[in-house]
Amino acid sequence: MSERHVVVLGAGLAGLGFARHWPGCRVFEADGEPGGHARSHEFGGAWFDRGAHICHSQDETWLKLVTAAAPLHEMTKSTVLNHKAGRWFAYPVQNHLFDLPKADREAALADFLAAQEKYRGREPKNYEEWCRFQYGDFLLENFYRLYTAKYWHVPMAELATDWLGGRLLPSQVANIVAGAQGAVEEKQAVFRTFRYPRRGGFFAMLAHLADGVDVRLNKRAARVDAAQRTVTFADGTEEGYDALVSTIPLPELAEMIPDATADVRAAAAKLRALRQYCVNLVVERETLSPANWFYVYDPDIEISRVSFPFSLSGECIGRTPIQAEVFLPQSARPNEEALLEKAMADLGRLLKFPASAVIAAEIRHYSRSYVVSDLDRAAAVRHVRDWLRGRGIETTGLFGSWEYIWSDRAFAGGRALAQALREKPS
Numbered sequence: 428m429s430e431r432h433v434v435v436l437g438a439g440l441a442g443l444g445f446a447r448h449w450p451g452c453r454v455f456e457a458d459g460e461p462g463g464h465a466r467s468h469e470f471g472g473a474w475f476d477r478g479a480h481i482c483h484s485q486d487e488t489w490l491k492l493v494t495a496a497a498p499l500h501e502m503t504k505s506t507v508l509n510h511k512a513g514r515w516f517a518y519p520v521q522n523h524l525f526d527l528p529k530a531d532r533e534a535a536l537a538d539f540l541a542a543q544e545k546y547r548g549r550e551p552k553n554y555e556e557w558c559r560f561q562y563g564d565f566l567l568e569n570f571y572r573l574y575t576a577k578y579w580h581v582p583m584a585e586l587a588t589d590w591l592g593g594r595l596l597p598s599q600v601a602n603i604v605a606g607a608q609g610a611v612e613e614k615q616a617v618f619r620t621f622r623y624p625r626r627g628g629f630f631a632m633l634a635h636l637a638d639g640v641d642v643r644l645n646k647r648a649a650r651v652d653a654a655q656r657t658v659t660f661a662d663g664t665e666e667g668y669d670a671l672v673s674t675i676p677l678p679e680l681a682e683m684i685p686d687a688t689a690d691v692r693a694a695a696a697k698l699r700a701l702r703q704y705c706v707n708l709v710v711e712r713e714t715l716s717p718a719n720w721f722y723v724y725d726p727d728i729e730i731s732r733v734s735f736p737f738s739l740s741g742e743c744i745g746r747t748p749i750q751a752e753v754f755l756p757q758s759a760r761p762n763e764e765a766l767l768e769k770a771m772a773d774l775g776r777l778l779k780f781p782a783s784a785v786i787a788a789e790i791r792h793y794s795r796s797y798v799v800s801d802l803d804r805a806a807a808v809r810h811v812r813d814w815l816r817g818r819g820i821e822t823t824g825l826f827g828s829w830e831y832i833w834s835d836r837a838f839a840g841g842r843a844l845a846q847a848l849r850e851k852p853s
């Protein structure tokens with residue numbers, strides 16, 4: 428079936444995963460480089476990703492493909508912290524209640540144990556119920572609701588639970604009780620061990636995936652004629668296809684097909700993703716924190732997550748690069764300079780360095796990062812993708828399946844689609 432002319436939109440990991448398994452296809456990428464959201468860039472003598480990226484995959488095929496591509500730092504015991512109201516405590520909070528003030532610890536444990544009894548066997552209908560059933564009211568109100576508000580910008584009761592697997596931990600009573608009685612080593616967290624390239628950022632282990640793939644750069648798809656099977660690019664050129672594989676955001680794809688029906692457009696318009704700002708700093712300090720990364724619960728601090736790229740790569744050159752991530756709704760248009768200034772001041776206060784120690788600072792903006800798994804998502808995605816499939820357009824990847832997936836799954840999704848198309852009659 429490889430003789431079918433397949434056109435791929437987007438040279439992120441999903442597009443590359445497809446293309447590597449469909450010889451002869453052409454990949455059209457809007458940017459000047461392949462890699463999409465997995466790309467890294469150099470700034471101030473350090474490498475930064477588009478938000479903290481680590482390789483914590485358990486997928487043997489993926490690991491075989493990517494771990495030999497660059498010398499790696501193998502982290503066998505990550506340190507992940509939380510910050511709230513001037514206090515540092517280990518992640519995830521429920522497993523480390525001993526780090527909280529005594530009254531909070533006791534209230535959290537009592538509520539947790541009560542929830543285990545009260546909600547046993549109940550199926551949560553949304554993320555709020557999931558947290559209440561798993562962790563109890565105290566942790567829900569004092570931690571999970573606060574973090575959801577600044578990270579997802581959606582009421583917890585509007586979020587589904589289909590994104591939690593491999594991210595949030597179901598409670599284990601023995602762990603939580605032990606963690607309330609004394610400091611314990613974190614054994615349950617998903618990111619306990621990970622790999623990261625020693626140089627060049629996360630993308631250093633992935634860049635080779637574009638080798639041998641026919642990627643046409645700076646080609647932004649602007650219009651798709653599903654009846655004539657042609658794509659028109661922003662530069663005015665056109666490409667015909669027998670089958671179209673799209674990894675670009677579903678709402679954009681629906682917008683560029685003139686005969687998309689009103690219900691398809693309406694479903695696509697329901698899909699939400701977060702806008703992301705990364706504040707990247709290099710600070711003239713050997714070390715600033717024992718953490719690889721930490722989460723910030725304080726409502727008056729816009730930053731949700733802070734990571735230390737050298738602690739991921741294992742480098743040590745007397746300076747500390749820091750990346751702070753701010754997530755906002757799609758509609759937000761903050762003043763970037765003010766956001767950068769505020770983030771620098773907040774980081775200086777949290778990590779105790781003066782503004783004069785900052786030797787490089789930038790803010791970068793990514794219009795889409797995490798997909799919001801609200802209660803409308805699954806049905807809306809199904810509706811849009813079914814309509815597209817009926818017109819010879821398959822979609823895959825983070826924004827093509829509109830699903831909160833890691834890099835290994837984005838690539839594997841592309842590969843699986845190539846296999847499925849091969850088995851499908853043309």
Ligand SMILES: Cc1cc2nc3c(=O)[nH]c(=O)nc-3n(C[C@H](O)[C@H](O)[C@H](O)COP(=O)(O)OP(=O)(O)OC[C@H]3O[C@@H](n4cnc5c(N)ncnc54)[C@H](O)[C@@H]3O)c2cc1C
Nearest residue numbers: 437439440441457463464478480481648796824825833834
């Ligand atoms: C904040 C954040 C942190 C993450 N952390 C991790 C992590 O720690 N570990 C991990 O494994 N994964 C992580 N991920 C997930 C990982 O980055 C993604 O799953 C993966 O990069 C998605 O690849 P993709 O090809 O599906 O999408 P993308 O990377 O978005 O690729 C789509 C491509 O399409 C291009 N495009 C868009 N519009 C057009 C158009 N009109 N015409 C042509 N091309 C177009 C884009 O430029 C892009 O290159 C993280 C993701 C985010 C958002």
